[in-house]
Amino acid sequence: MSVSELFFAAALMLAPPEAPIPPISSEEWPDLQIQLCQLGVELQILDKREADFLLVKREDLATDLKLLRQRYADLKDSPKVEDLNRFPNREEVNAMLSFNRNYRGKMEARMISEPHKADYYRGVIKETDELYQLWDSVREVRSDFYYVSVRRQSLSKLKERAGVAAFITGQLPPCVPTWRFQEVK
Incomplete structure (x- = not known):
């Protein structure tokens, strides 16, 4: 995982809920999926147990990211x-x-x-x-x-x-x- 991949995952995760998502190739998806899950857990907007059904399929990325982006917006000032x-x-x-x-x-x-x-x-x-x-x-x-x-x-x-x-x-x-x-x- 490169620094640029980490920044890309962070940019995707921290964007406003309605922000567009660029196309993700099937080759890019496995590494991006891991990065997004790790980032979501670290930001405390994704529970480890949710990783079994969120951010699992590339075709669900838009829906899943919208949910997590909204959580980030809603919880950004919440205690850890x-x-x-x-x-x-x-x-x-x-x-x-x-x-x-x-x-x-x-x-x-x-x-x-x-x-x-x-x-x-x-x-x-x-x-x-x-x-x-x-x-x-x-x-x-x-x-x-x-x-x-x-x-x-x-x-x-x-x-x-x-x-x-x-x-x-x-x-x-x-x-x-x-x-x-x-x-x-």
């Missing part, structure tokens, strides 16, 4: 998958989400049993649901059965929901609104 290592593993997150749903159920029950405090409990439930959404994004990020592009989208959602500082430090809010807890005497 390695950023997920700042956050708890999937099993821990599942436990937090289970606790969140249990807590929410208790707040719904209290809203029914204490109708004079319904507005308060609605606020607690709203905060609980917002925290669920944040931690559900963490679960998506930590789910390695999702393709890399989905996980990067989830990282973007998480960064937006948590805020840049919390995302960078990995210091996310609790899974339930602990600031609503009251001291029991």
Whole structure:
């Protein structure tokens, strides 16, 4: 593989989604196909598992490149998958989400049993649901059965929901609104 072949593959991959694709000969295709797959994986727009069906046939190149070019455009500002290592593993997150749903159920029950405090409990439930959404994004990020592009989208959602500082430090809010807890005497 020459440097010019690498540049050609990069130019094809990084072009706008609708950019034309020059004709590729059957002799050029095997090396170009390898380069495009490697580049897509390195850019985290192609999951290794997708290489079994994307960029496989030369006649599908236009369709496959359009998809990957659009992913590149959509994900160019998204965090890389390695950023997920700042956050708890999937099993821990599942436990937090289970606790969140249990807590929410208790707040719904209290809203029914204490109708004079319904507005308060609605606020607690709203905060609980917002925290669920944040931690559900963490679960998506930590789910390695999702393709890399989905996980990067989830990282973007998480960064937006948590805020840049919390995302960078990995210091996310609790899974339930602990600031609503009251001291029991």
